[in-house]
Amino acid sequence: MLEMIATTKKYETVKTEEVTVWFKAASVNDFPKDGGACVKYKDLQIAVFNFTRLNKWYATQNLSPEKQEMVLSRGMIGDHKGIPMVACPLHKRIFSLEDGSNLNGDLEPMATYPVKIIDGFVHIGFAH
Amino acid sequence: MKTIIVVGNGMVGYKFCEKFVAHEKSENFKLVVFGEEPRPAYDRVHLSEYFESQDAKALEMAPKEWYLENQIELVTSERVLDINRDSKTISTSKDRIFSYDYLVLATGSSPFVPPIKGVEKKGVFVYRTIEDLEGMLAYAADLKKTKPNAKAAVLGGGLLGLEAGKAVLDMGLEPHIVEFAPKLMPRQLDSRSSNVLQLKLESIGLNIHLSKATNQILGNGSIEGMEFGEDDLLYVDMLIISAGIRPRDELAKTCGLEVGVRGGIVVNNKMQTADEHIYAIGEVALLNQMIYGLVAPGYDMADVAVKQILGEAESDMPTDIDMSTKLKLIGIDVASFGEPFMPASKGHSIIYEDKTKFLYKRINVSHDRKKLLGGILVGDASDYNMLHQVYMNGMPIPEEPAQLILPSSDGATAFGNVMDLPDEAQVCSCESVTKGQICGVIENGEAKDLADVVSCTKAGTGCGGCKPMVKDITEASLKSLGIEVKDSICEHFDYNRQDLYKIIQVKGYTTFNEVLDNHGNGGHGCELCKPVVASLMASIHADTANKEYAIQDSNDRFLANIQRNGTYSVVPRVPGGEITPDKLIALGEIAKKYDLYTKITGGVRVDLFGATLKQLPLIWKDLIAHGFESGHAYGKSLRTVKTCVGSTWCRYGMDESVSFGIELENRYRGIRAPHKIKGGVSGCIRECAEARGKDFGLIAVEGGWNLYVGGNGGANPRHAELFAEQIDNETVIKYLDRYLMLYMRTAKPLQRTAAWQERLEGGIDYLKEVVIDDKLGIAKDLEEEMQTLVNKFECEWTQAVNDPEMMKRFNHFVNSKEEDDNLVFVPMREQKMPEPWK
Numbered sequence: 003m004l005e006m007i008a009t010t011k012k013y014e015t016v017k018t019e020e021v022t023v024w025f026k027a028a029s030v031n032d033f034p035k036d037g038g039a040c041v042k043y044k045d046l047q048i049a050v051f052n053f054t055r056l057n058k059w060y061a062t063q064n065l066s067p068e069k070q071e072m073v074l075s076r077g078m079i080g081d082h083k084g085i086p087m088v089a090c091p092l093h094k095r096i097f098s099l100e101d102g103s104n105l106n107g108d109l110e111p112m113a114t115y116p117v118k119i120i121d122g123f124v125h126i127g128f129a130h
Numbered sequence: 131m132k133t134i135i136v137v138g139n140g141m142v143g144y145k146f147c148e149k150f151v152a153h154e155k156s157e158n159f160k161l162v163v164f165g166e167e168p169r170p171a172y173d174r175v176h177l178s179e180y181f182e183s184q185d186a187k188a189l190e191m192a193p194k195e196w197y198l199e200n201q202i203e204l205v206t207s208e209r210v211l212d213i214n215r216d217s218k219t220i221s222t223s224k225d226r227i228f229s230y231d232y233l234v235l236a237t238g239s240s241p242f243v244p245p246i247k248g249v250e251k252k253g254v255f256v257y258r259t260i261e262d263l264e265g266m267l268a269y270a271a272d273l274k275k276t277k278p279n280a281k282a283a284v285l286g287g288g289l290l291g292l293e294a295g296k297a298v299l300d301m302g303l304e305p306h307i308v309e310f311a312p313k314l315m316p317r318q319l320d321s322r323s324s325n326v327l328q329l330k331l332e333s334i335g336l337n338i339h340l341s342k343a344t345n346q347i348l349g350n351g352s353i354e355g356m357e358f359g360e361d362d363l364l365y366v367d368m369l370i371i372s373a374g375i376r377p378r379d380e381l382a383k384t385c386g387l388e389v390g391v392r393g394g395i396v397v398n399n400k401m402q403t404a405d406e407h408i409y410a411i412g413e414v415a416l417l418n419q420m421i422y423g424l425v426a427p428g429y430d431m432a433d434v435a436v437k438q439i440l441g442e443a444e445s446d447m448p449t450d451i452d453m454s455t456k457l458k459l460i461g462i463d464v465a466s467f468g469e470p471f472m473p474a475s476k477g478h479s480i481i482y483e484d485k486t487k488f489l490y491k492r493i494n495v496s497h498d499r500k501k502l503l504g505g506i507l508v509g510d511a512s513d514y515n516m517l518h519q520v521y522m523n524g525m526p527i528p529e530e531p532a533q534l535i536l537p538s539s540d541g542a543t544a545f546g547n548v549m550d551l552p553d554e555a556q557v558c559s560c561e562s563v564t565k566g567q568i569c570g571v572i573e574n575g576e577a578k579d580l581a582d583v584v585s586c587t588k589a590g591t592g593c594g595g596c597k598p599m600v601k602d603i604t605e606a607s608l609k610s611l612g613i614e615v616k617d618s619i620c621e622h623f624d625y626n627r628q629d630l631y632k633i634i635q636v637k638g639y640t641t642f643n644e645v646l647d648n649h650g651n652g653g654h655g656c657e658l659c660k661p662v663v664a665s666l667m668a669s670i671h672a673d674t675a676n677k678e679y680a681i682q683d684s685n686d687r688f689l690a691n692i693q694r695n696g697t698y699s700v701v702p703r704v705p706g707g708e709i710t711p712d713k714l715i716a717l718g719e720i721a722k723k724y725d726l727y728t729k730i731t732g733g734v735r736v737d738l739f740g741a742t743l744k745q746l747p748l749i750w751k752d753l754i755a756h757g758f759e760s761g762h763a764y765g766k767s768l769r770t771v772k773t774c775v776g777s778t779w780c781r782y783g784m785d786e787s788v789s790f791g792i793e794l795e796n797r798y799r800g801i802r803a804p805h806k807i808k809g810g811v812s813g814c815i816r817e818c819a820e821a822r823g824k825d826f827g828l829i830a831v832e833g834g835w836n837l838y839v840g841g842n843g844g845a846n847p848r849h850a851e852l853f854a855e856q857i858d859n860e861t862v863i864k865y866l867d868r869y870l871m872l873y874m875r876t877a878k879p880l881q882r883t884a885a886w887q888e889r890l891e892g893g894i895d896y897l898k899e900v901v902i903d904d905k906l907g908i909a910k911d912l913e914e915e916m917q918t919l920v921n922k923f924e925c926e927w928t929q930a931v932n933d934p935e936m937m938k939r940f941n942h943f944v945n946s947k948e949e950d951d952n953l954v955f956v957p958m959r960e961q962k963m964p965e966p967w968k
Contacts, residue, residue: 032938036681055654072942076687082621084653086654
């Protein structure tokens with residue numbers, strides 16, 4: 003149980019104004035169009051989504067809030083009633099890419115991180 | 131507590147039990163039911179289906195457990211022999227005595243066997259019980275061994291006789307119908323409609339002999355022929371007698387209850403016999419000096435008897451009992467309602483006849499042309515439900531009554547909306563369900579779709595004739611509540627899968643965005659529509675899942691099955707389940723090399739579990755080097771064609787099931803469909819490959835393969851239905867190409883063939899018309915589309931490992947070569963498994 007609390011706390015939403023580190027993750031070409039891939043930062047796994055249709059990038063935890071498995075980056079993305087979302091590949095639980103909330107249930111929200119593109123490279127914002 | 135004994139466990143006897151259980155006062159009574167047949171009540175109306183399915187369970191009204199659950203004591207294989215009215219007891223064939231407070235006689239009827247010389251010969255059968263059918267099947271099978279062109283006759287051209295005629299056809303014998311009257315179905319049809327029916331039956335191979343009185347049955351021990359007159363003979367090898375029924379009223383006679391001159395226990399309109407403690411219902415009851423040989427009045431009688439016994443003294447049978455019927459005889463619609471034959475003194479008849487299409491429609495209207503009095507439909511009874519309702523409810527008819535039956539040029543119906551029916555209109559006469567009841571369960575929220583309506587009201591569960599109308603009322607009723615009945619695939623499209631299929635095919639789209647931008651609702655897609663479009667692209671263009679991998683479902687995206695902890699399992703194809711020792715060793719060695727958990731799957735292949743994303747292409751390079759290819763266990767596509775060992779090794783085998791299984795698996799491999807597809811091929815009727823539990827199944831028989839379609843295991847197991855008999859390999863492939871392609875074109879997303887087939891209007895008969903008879907003229911297109919997919923097949927794993935760009939996706943991290951550090955495996959039975967979920 004202690005371990006669980008530790009893992010959940012490991013991923014906490016970072017707002018743009020809290021960013022202290024912009025981590026240069028990978029080239030934009032390494033991410034599929036309208037899909038995601040996983041980035042390693044220290045001991046964190048971050049799911050990064052290239053939402054080409056919206057011309058937007060999103061970053062969230064890779065950990066599924068439902069089953070604590072590292073799978074969210076492999077989920078399909080799209081929108082649920084207009085809200086950009088990712089569907090977990092395990093049981094199709096869907097989460098808002100904007101605020102991390104679970105859109106078809108009451109699971110814990112996932113942590114979200116700011117993303118910016120500099121010179122064709124994806125940068126993810128962390129507080130430390 | 132009082133005891134009710136029901137003698138007879140047929141359809142009406144069962145209905146008595148059902149109505150009893152549903153009644154609120156039933157707990158003060160104990161119910162004991164006797165049936166002389168070895169099995170609980172079954173659907174005798176659909177008896178001829180037994181020849182196709184040979185599945186007695188499928189015909190059951192309710193399984194044995196149902197009686198147990200409802201505290202009904204069901205005694206089968208025991209016949210009630212005597213009634214002692216003074217002591218209120220019965221005695222049985224096993225010398226047991228039971229007391230009753232109320233006795234219900236539901237003994238039904240027995241076939242009438244006319245006293246013809248030689249009727250006792252072997253090969254002469256009656257048509258009434260499953261045991262009769264089993265006897266015929268065994269006899270016919272023996273006959274065909276020595277005489278492939280054996281003939282069988284049915285004595286009697288009435289309703290049951292024609293059902294028996296279908297049985298003869300299904301058994302593969304040359305069918306003959308012998309009728310005493312100068313026309314078929316003399317009780318239900320007028321001469322012209324009977325003639326149309328006869329033409330149609332002859333066109334499908336039945337030989338009809340009218341105005342024939344059989345003098346004797348010829349043969350030495352076994353039947354060899356029938357003699358009508360001195361020089362008028364018909365040589366047949368088997369005879370099924372279906373010359374009417376006789377009520378089984380012997381119990382009543384022995385205990386002194388009044389019976390009719392021509393049989394039947396006399397009852398009043400409360401279904402009570404002369405003894406107030408004894409009731410009679412169904413075909414044994416003589417009510418208004420009539421025997422009612424139909425299910426609906428029988429069910430009403432059961433209902434009245436239950437209510438009377440349980441204290442509702444005011445319940446009784448109506449004076450006018452509706453004898454309207456709609457049937458499918460050998461696939462031909464036949465219906466009559468109200469007064470089918472009407473003397474000219476009562477009104478006019480309007481008749482529409484088209485012998486080229488085997489169509490006949492007659493309606494009888496009152497002299498003032500305001501009321502519909504009755505009618506007959508042959509060949510197309512699709513208007514029956516509405517006509518019947520108009521008749522039953524005395525609804526107004528168009529000024530030009532002929533519009534009711536004339537084919538309209540614009541497809542519009544002459545009737546108004548089903549919602550115009552009064553609430554009390556009885557839609558389902560078997561279960562006495564009114565239009566008001568159907569609308570009621572929808573309005574109070576109990577039912578949200580057709581399936582709910584059926585389970586809430588039981589409408590359509592009897593003869594099934596009212597199903598189309600129940601569907602129409604349900605849809606119209608949902609619509610009136612503002613509930614849109616649409617089957618669009620998700621919020622991003624207003625189209626269903628079939629619409630999108632056509633759109634993509636006609637417009638030639640090749641990407642998801644093209645489809646979404648041109649035909650979507652302005653959104654960005656979701657986990658529902660993306661895999662559907664991906665599957666359609668595959669079905670139409672033979673695209674593999676590599677082409678646009680971000681729209682693929684979880685498993686297709688990485689060409690493997692995602693498991694509990696986010697690792698994958700790998701299943702190489704083993705066509706037909708045939709594998710060399712070397713390949714088997716290679717599988718073992720590869721599993722060992724990557725430390726994979728190994729298991730034989732339900733589809734008899736080898737599944738290798740616990741592979742990480744990074745390992746997947748490495749494992750596949752090794753597998754491909756040993757001659758394996760993708761097994762598509764991750765796709766909504768063909769999984770396996772399971773085979774028994776067949777005639778290559780088996781001493782019972784009739785054909786090479788393995789060879790044909792391999793051919794079929796290799797033909798349909800990789801083709802993506804609305805859902806997974808499984809096949810099976812058995813080398814003989816022992817059916818070791820369990821082919822009838824598959825989407826398509828083949829069983830080798832004398833003279834070819836029997837093809838079954840639409841089976842599955844899973845949560846709602848279903849046997850595949852017989853589709854074609856004794857066909858050769860080439861024909862199997864032709865029919866399967868067409869069948870599968872039609873399924874791929876028209877099914878809903880994630881709908882297996884069984885559910886698709888079940889919901890297809892017209893059912894299996896319609897499928898046969900389209901696939902076998904090419905009614906829609908699309909067979910050639912279907913075959914060509916399938917052949918294109920077959921020709922374009924490419925192993926998507928071979929494609930992926932040979933393309934560096936495609937390989938990029940098989941890494942856990944986009945910026946590191948490390949593996950997922952979250953994975954924890956624990957040991958289990960000498961192998962490993964993922965740590966259990968907390």
